[in-house]
Amino acid sequence: MIISLLPSFFSNQKPSTEPMYIKFLNYRSSLIFCIPELVIGGSEIALCEMLLALKETNIFDLSVITFNKITHPRYKYFFEEHGITVLDASKDETKPKFLRNILRLHKARKYFKQQDIIVDFKYTYAYRFYRGIKKPKICWLHCGFNYFQNHLNAELLSKYDKVVCLSNNIIHEIKENYPLLQDKIVRIYNPINVERILNQSNDIMFSTDGRYFVAVQRLDPHEKDVETVIRAFNIFAESNKELKLYIVGGGSVEYTDYLKGLCETDRIIFTGELKKPYSMIKNAEALILSSKMEVGEGLPMVLLESQALNTLCISSNVKSGPPEILLNGQAGLLFETSNPEDLANKLTAVCSDQVDVSKLVQYAKEQITRFSSKKSAEDFIKVIHEIRTE
Structure with missing residues (x-):
């Protein structure tokens, strides 16, 4: 039968x-x-x-x-x-x-x-x-x-x-x-389950204030590239005295201390690991994901979650994963891998209305059913x- x-x-x-x-x-x-x-x-x-x-x-x-x-x-x-x-x-x-x-x-x-x-x-x-x-x-x-x-x-x-x-x-x-x-x-x-993510975004895990970018990824020196995010924000912060950067993720004490030592502004804030960072992602100007070219990505969940929350994604342009999620720049911004100057330019473009953020977010929303x-x-x-x- x-x-x-x-x-x-x-x-x-x-x-x-x-x-x-x-x-x-x-x-x-x-x-x-x-x-x-x-x-x-x-x-x-x-x-x-x-x-x-x-x-x-x-x-x-x-x-x-x-x-x-x-x-x-x-x-x-x-x-x-x-x-x-x-x-x-x-x-x-x-x-x-x-x-x-x-x-x-x-x-x-x-x-x-x-x-x-x-x-x-x-x-x-x-x-x-x-x-x-x-x-x-x-x-x-x-x-x-x-x-x-x-x-x-x-x-x-x-x-x-x-x-x-x-x-x-x-x-x-x-x-x-x-x-x-x-x-x-x-x-x-x-x-991903968009409805579940949206519901969980009502749970506040970490209090924020003002406008900010957020990076959500493991503090892992071998696979992730948080250093580029910090160096880019240092450049961006020279001409922008308002926005903050929240870095969400856990890692070793030694590597976390090393990353903190790279910060040239007190507007870079480490939150540690958060069970559900969706509230922070939902209210951010954009989510940033930076990866190493020699490792690459599969299909990073945090980009999908960010799209489910109608938040702009800015990701390093590694070979696979992010370009497919962001449709080669139609549903988010891509920057040259391990290039803090390029990422800083993208952050500036977002804050100065040089890119149509609402158009990118809307297109991502229309395509989210793929996942x-x-x-x-x-x-x-x-x-x-x-x-x-x-």
């Missing part, structure tokens, strides 16, 4: 008149999502949003396996609230050292064997735990092409049934450079259907 999914499987969506293309066997599929750890980051936020969207379909038994204990209260609350099973495959520190890895491997493999489909949601981290287990496997790449070339093994990725990328650009680059992955690569955008959680979940279900019918 075959069951067709009705277009209205999302309970909070109106039924669509469009035919659905997806059919499933008459038993529920169990999906396990693997992630190394649950910290505040774009891939973790995307995972939670995807889980909620899939849960709405009511056709999956969902679980998450993590290899480090969950300590962040945000995630403890999330999984309890939504009834999603979390499997702990962290090392048992009470056991002798020589036994810890063996026991963890045994425990993880037991979990994986009980599932129908394995989804490695952050690269190939968990592959060693389910290697040899005869289950359909999907790998999710949260990266740009530069990171792919430097850190990932195409031959290993070819062992997966499907490899999910976050942007059209990285798919083009991978297919062009790695023919063995031609038939495995698919694109699924990071999902809806409903659409991303449907794309993922289609991938599973393809695996089942191959």
